[in-house]
Amino acid sequence: MAQISTKLTRLIDINVPITCPPMANTSSAVLATEVTLGGGLGFLTADYGDVQALRQSLADARGLLKIEATGNLPIGVGFLTWKLEEHHDSSRAYDMIDAALSNKVKAIWFSFGRHIHTWIQRVRQWDKLHLQDTKVFVLVSSLQEAKVASKDWGADVLVAQGIEAGGHGASYAPPTLSLVTSILKHLPENGPPVVAAGGLSNGSHVAAFLTLGASGAVLGTRFLLTPESRYTDAQRARLLTASAESTVRTLAFDQVRGTLGWPEGIDGRGTRNAIVDQFEAGLGIEELRARVKEGTSRDDPDYMIIWAGTGVGDMTEIKGAKVLVQEMHQEIVRRLKAGAALIEAEKVGN
Ligand SMILES: Cc1cc2nc3c(=O)[nH]c(=O)nc-3n(C[C@H](O)[C@H](O)[C@H](O)COP(=O)(O)O)c2cc1C
Structure with missing residues (x-):
């Protein structure tokens, strides 16, 4: 080569x-x-x-x-x-x-x-x-x-x-x-x-x-x-079906898991899922955390943090x-x- x-x-x-x-x-x-x-x-x-x-x-x-x-x-x-x-x-x-x-x-x-x-x-x-x-x-x-x-x-x-x-x-x-x-x-x-x-x-x-x-x-x-x-099979499976349009820049994931303190202007790009939707809809953070804890325990990608860039749609x-x-x-x-x-x-x- x-x-x-x-x-x-x-x-x-x-x-x-x-x-x-x-x-x-x-x-x-x-x-x-x-x-x-x-x-x-x-x-x-x-x-x-x-x-x-x-x-x-x-x-x-x-x-x-x-x-x-x-x-x-x-x-x-x-x-x-x-x-x-x-x-x-x-x-x-x-x-x-x-x-x-x-x-x-x-x-x-x-x-x-x-x-x-x-x-x-x-x-x-x-x-x-x-x-x-x-x-x-x-x-x-x-x-x-x-x-x-x-x-x-x-x-x-x-x-x-x-x-x-x-x-x-x-x-x-x-x-x-x-x-x-x-x-x-x-x-x-x-x-x-x-x-x-x-x-x-x-x-x-x-x-x-x-x-x-x-x-x-x-x-x-x-x-x-x-x-x-270290991603789980469920997280990987979600990435395989994601498209470029299904990613979003958000602080929802950080709010949910409490990783706050990023310098100004920093957020993260991940797959839009129920966490992001419900955060944006104004669901209380404690309720959302409880749902994420429960969802994560049954490996539900809708309630897991899944980061992804826009190139994800081409990853098969x-x-x-x-x-x-x-x-x-x-x-x-x-x-x-x-x-x-x-x-x-x-x-x-x-
Ligand atoms: C799951 C995940 C975790 C990341 N964690 C870090 C990190 O701890 N430090 C960092 O500098 N960048 C981090 N990044 C960003 C990468 O440095 C890199 O800029 C990014 O993955 C490039 O974009 P791509 O994911 O579209 O390839 C992370 C990216 C992903 C996907």
Whole structure:
């Protein structure tokens, strides 16, 4: 299979310019490691701030990849930065970041925070002290955020997340295509790699963004439809029948489960179901919580939180994460070749 070489693949030494993002309450050690084994980069999540669970996931990943205790771990870890910022005593937040860094992970991902630069400094200080070279991914939702993250904070990779994205994101984000294009236009050529996130379903979509000048792509929703994600069969079945039109940006899910405190402008895209309908109709939150608790216990997708991006309508099968990455690799190469073949060689004599 032809190799794909982009700023991202060279920077983090991967074969396929695809990353599976940290997905709170959803990613798993086996998902992250299978994506890495497929040639991309898989991320673990610190969820909503459970350091013990994170340590366990890191140990599991190490076991799955059969890497000894002192070896580098070729996966990343992502933090919902506002959850780190909730700890007024920052040593508790540092515990979490240090758990990842002491495992010598390849990358740390920061998103949805008010003081992301201070957490980046923690990574840089650690690296200096321990002679490591951890790459920092920062999720951005506007050109302005991209400028700050790259110029002021020195982010190594910009994750340009558009409005189509599944899970949490900025309600003010432009569509992924516009966001990626404007970031590439306004940042210098030698700036950090830009990866596209939001609404992508397959290798053709990734190839389209590579031809625009992006260095890679993030697919979240697509990896929910793998046996390795923590979604239940009922949640996966709902995703398989969902269409782009059946997703909605909402805070209903956060209200119901009490995960509140997101920075201004952040909400999440999920599948419209009874939770969203009844929240919008004004049902009292306690009653709604009771219905969700009961519905979840019988695996009823109408009463479960199911995040999804707009690309969900094109996702028709459940497949192992490693094979998925390998197949997308092939599709990217096929599409890029087909694109190049559209250019006619100049005719001699013309
Ligand atoms: C279930 C789910 C959970 C997510 N959790 C996080 C998270 O914890 N941190 C984060 O930065 N992004 C999170 N995201 C967003 C992803 O980073 C990514 O931007 C998004 O999945 C891309 O859009 P797509 O789902 O249409 O591929 C999540 C997405 C999903 C689907």
